[in-house]
Amino acid sequence: xxxxxxxxxxxxxxxxxxxxxxxxxxxxxxxxxxxxxxxxxxxxxxxxxxxxxxxxxxxxxxxxxxxxxxxxxxxxxxxxxxxxxxxxxxxxxxxxxxxxxxxxxxxxxxxxxxxxxxxxxxxxxxxxxxxxxxxxxxxxxxxxxxxxxxx
Amino acid sequence: xxxxxxxxxxxxxxxxxxxxxxxxxxxxxxxxxxxxxxxxxxxxxxxxxxxxxxxxxxxxxxxxxxxxxxxxxxxxxxxxxxxxxxxxxxxxxxxxxxxxxxxxxxxxxxxxxxxxxxxxxxxxxxxxxxxxxxxxxxxxxxxxxxxxxxxxxxxxxxxxxxxxxxxxxxxxxxxxxxxxxxxxxxxxxxxxxxxxxxxxxxxxxxxxxxxxxxxxxxxxxxxxxxxxxxxxxxxxxxxxxxxxxxxxxxxxxxxxxxxxxxxxxxxxxxxxxxxxxxxxxxxxxxxxxxxxxxxxxxxxxxxxxxxxxxxxxxxxxxxxxxxxxxxxxxxxxxxxxxxxxxxxxxxxxxxxxxxxxxxxxxxxxxxxxxxxxxxxxxxxxxxxxxxxxxxxxxxxxxxxxxxxxxxxxxxxxxxxxxxxxxxxxxxxxxxxxxxxxxxxxxxxxxxxxxxxxxxxxxxxxxxxxxxxxxxxxxxxxxxxxxxxxxxxxxxxxxxxxxxxxxxxxxxxxxxxxxxxxxxxxxxxxxxxxxxxxxxxxxxxxxxxxxxxxxxxxxxxxxxxxxxxxxxxxxxxxxxx
Numbered sequence: 001x002x003x004x005x006x007x008x009x010x011x012x013x014x015x016x017x018x019x020x021x022x023x024x025x026x027x028x029x030x031x032x033x034x035x036x037x038x039x040x041x042x043x044x045x046x047x048x049x050x051x052x053x054x055x056x057x058x059x060x061x062x063x064x065x066x067x068x069x070x071x072x073x074x075x076x077x078x079x080x081x082x083x084x085x086x087x088x089x090x091x092x093x094x095x096x097x098x099x100x101x102x103x104x105x106x107x108x109x110x111x112x113x114x115x116x117x118x119x120x121x122x123x124x125x126x127x128x129x130x131x132x133x134x135x136x137x138x139x140x141x142x143x144x145x146x147x148x149x150x151x
Numbered sequence: 152x153x154x155x156x157x158x159x160x161x162x163x164x165x166x167x168x169x170x171x172x173x174x175x176x177x178x179x180x181x182x183x184x185x186x187x188x189x190x191x192x193x194x195x196x197x198x199x200x201x202x203x204x205x206x207x208x209x210x211x212x213x214x215x216x217x218x219x220x221x222x223x224x225x226x227x228x229x230x231x232x233x234x235x236x237x238x239x240x241x242x243x244x245x246x247x248x249x250x251x252x253x254x255x256x257x258x259x260x261x262x263x264x265x266x267x268x269x270x271x272x273x274x275x276x277x278x279x280x281x282x283x284x285x286x287x288x289x290x291x292x293x294x295x296x297x298x299x300x301x302x303x304x305x306x307x308x309x310x311x312x313x314x315x316x317x318x319x320x321x322x323x324x325x326x327x328x329x330x331x332x333x334x335x336x337x338x339x340x341x342x343x344x345x346x347x348x349x350x351x352x353x354x355x356x357x358x359x360x361x362x363x364x365x366x367x368x369x370x371x372x373x374x375x376x377x378x379x380x381x382x383x384x385x386x387x388x389x390x391x392x393x394x395x396x397x398x399x400x401x402x403x404x405x406x407x408x409x410x411x412x413x414x415x416x417x418x419x420x421x422x423x424x425x426x427x428x429x430x431x432x433x434x435x436x437x438x439x440x441x442x443x444x445x446x447x448x449x450x451x452x453x454x455x456x457x458x459x460x461x462x463x464x465x466x467x468x469x470x471x472x473x474x475x476x477x478x479x480x481x482x483x484x485x486x487x488x489x490x491x492x493x494x495x496x497x498x499x500x501x502x503x504x505x506x507x508x509x510x511x512x513x514x515x516x517x518x519x520x521x522x523x524x525x526x527x528x529x530x531x532x533x534x535x536x537x538x539x540x541x542x543x544x545x546x547x548x549x550x551x552x553x554x555x556x557x558x559x560x561x562x563x564x565x566x567x568x569x570x571x572x573x574x575x576x577x578x579x580x581x582x583x584x585x586x587x588x589x590x591x592x593x594x595x596x597x598x599x600x601x602x603x604x605x606x607x608x609x610x611x612x613x614x615x616x617x618x619x620x621x622x623x624x625x626x627x628x629x630x631x632x633x634x635x636x637x638x639x640x641x642x643x644x645x646x647x648x649x650x651x652x653x654x655x656x657x658x659x660x661x662x663x664x665x666x667x668x669x670x671x672x673x674x675x676x677x678x679x680x681x682x683x684x685x686x687x688x689x690x691x692x693x694x695x696x697x698x699x700x701x702x703x704x705x706x707x708x709x710x711x712x713x714x715x716x717x718x719x720x721x722x723x724x725x726x727x
């Protein structure tokens with residue numbers, strides 16, 4: 001009998017308690033954002049599309065090796081002084097935005113940018129080519145010497 | 152301590168013991184296949200060992216050996232804390248005697264070894280494929296199975312056999328109430344209904360499939376199928392360097408990716424005997440607990456949605472959003488964090504982290520308080536949750552349960568207290584336990600665990616002191632950039648770490664941590680090269696889900712949904 005009465009009391013009291021909490025929320029502002037119109041501030045470390053700053057790239061292929069899904073394609077031709085980088089492409093179909101490629105980069109030229117909404121209709125368009133004409137890979141020591149000479 | 156356990160086993164089993172080792176503090180004994188069942192039974196029943204929890208059954212393939220496969224039973228004693236591994240070596244096609252009569256958890260674990268390695272288990276009650284499709288040819292984790300080979304499988308598996316559907320009621324102890332009438336055989340089955348739930352049903356929270364035989368609304372018998380989200384984590388990791396596996400661990404339990412990241416690197420560091428700086432250790436504890444809080448918020452929230460309480464879900468997801476904002480600022484991603492590195496962390500914490508986190512934790516506490524007030528004594532919730540999906544302590548241990556689900560039955564087994572790792576011994580926290588092991592206790596256990604985790608996070612924040620976050624060990628840590636430029640050793644070291652990867656010394660080890668759902672283990676075999684030879688994940692919800700058939704027997708369909716939500720099955724971790 002006691003349990004019967006406490007059960008009834010519990011039932012009613014919890015309903016009112018619950019309604020009280022819900023009523024409090026009615027006075028609060030909505031927490032949602034209307035996404036395409038309103039955008040949130042991206043944090044500094046946001047891992048968006050990978051960007052390669054080709055003029056500073058030494059084409060050492062460390063990033064391609066570090067990538068767990070093999071989405072970075074680097075092609076080179078020639079040897080020694082004639083070495084040219086003919087292709088640096090990132091396949092964003094595969095990229096998992098893990099940032100493992102940015103860590104070993106000796107010149108910090110490959111970075112995670114803040115871009116994120118690049119939807120396209122064709123998969124081929126998600127393979128980004130960074131090199132058009134063959135470029136001479138960056139040589140850090142030579143650049144340092146030139147800087148010294150300028151100074 | 153493990154020495155003594157090995158002596159006990161050796162004295163009992165005698166000449167059938169091939170080899171013993173106590174590498175990394177775990178007792179490991181190799182026995183002949185004929186003595187395997189006897190050894191396992193001895194380990195379980197001997198009062199000095201009492202290995203009552205069978206954690207996992209692991210297969211390893213050595214194609215060059217005559218006895219090609221290692222089958223390893225990994226056990227833990229809840230009373231002594233001893234971890235014992237019993238290993239046996241078998242040739243291709245040679246059967247291993249099953250342990251599913253000793254532990255229920257061996258049932259699915261052995262099916263997995265059979266599926267991925269093709270080791271047959273004699274007397275196994277239900278030896279079918281589990282992670283791959285039933286039409287799949289070959290065994291995927293054998294070393295001679297090409298990693299890029301795909302197969303097309305079309306026909307879905309029929310889970311309940313015709314016999315089970317027709318005679319199910321009799322098989323499962325129900326008699327028909329029609330004994331006086333002459334009934335045609337076809338008519339018998341028409342009284343019972345098979346219902347297929349999943350694989351993409353909103354209430355399964357992941358791709359799982361359950362086929363249930365119903366009498367009215369009551370489940371008489373059911374069978375479950377998993378593997379829809381099998382992504383070959385273990386096969387893939389054999390093709391990657393140790394560092395490259397970290398992003399893959401995010402996708403195991405994607406609700407608490409941070410906890411998985413920490414668990415994996417702890418296991419590798421244990422193999423390499425690496426000490427990380429104090430700051431790194433503290434941050435790892437902190438993020439692992441954040442992962443736990445977020446996991447519990449999702450689990451409790453979605454469990455309540457399944458029961459019909461949608462409001463709580465929004466309150467918890469709002470709180471989780473506050474935590475995710477902090478996590479996003481910390482590591483750049485919300486879900487796939489990849490925050491840890493072997494020997495360190497991806498980045499240090501950012502400026503103003505502590506204030507933001509304290510603010511977010513305040514919001515979480517507020518939300519937990521509100522949800523507790525809404526549901527704890529609520530009649531509707533109690534009627535739906537009390538006594539539903541209940542399991543006794545003994546059964547839960549026998550099924551290999553760990554984590555909050557096991558603690559809800561009253562067993563105070565928590566890896567963080569039972570065998571502390573990563574500095575947990577220095578934190579002050581309690582382990583909440585339940586009483587009946589039903590859905591209600593599981594929800595309340597998780598809610599209390601969140602409060603404890605918030606306590607740990609606060610303690611960790613108080614301890615944060617400036618300092619390095621990477622270990623000084625050059626075997627794992629890349630040298631600073633100026634060293635790479637200016638010295639040939641630094642450059643060689645840098646390139647070697649990327650091209651060849653981290654070299655983990657040859658051997659095998661089991662690294663464990665308390666994941667959000669229970670004991671998350673990584674069994675690692677290394678051959679000393681840059682890639683792992685074998686990584687076996689011990690996902691906490693795999694043994695938990697294997698008991699689902701037993702849990703829901705005799706309950707209503709809606710109770711099965713409530714039970715499933717309370718178990719917190721994460722398909723990414725279940726199927727790997």
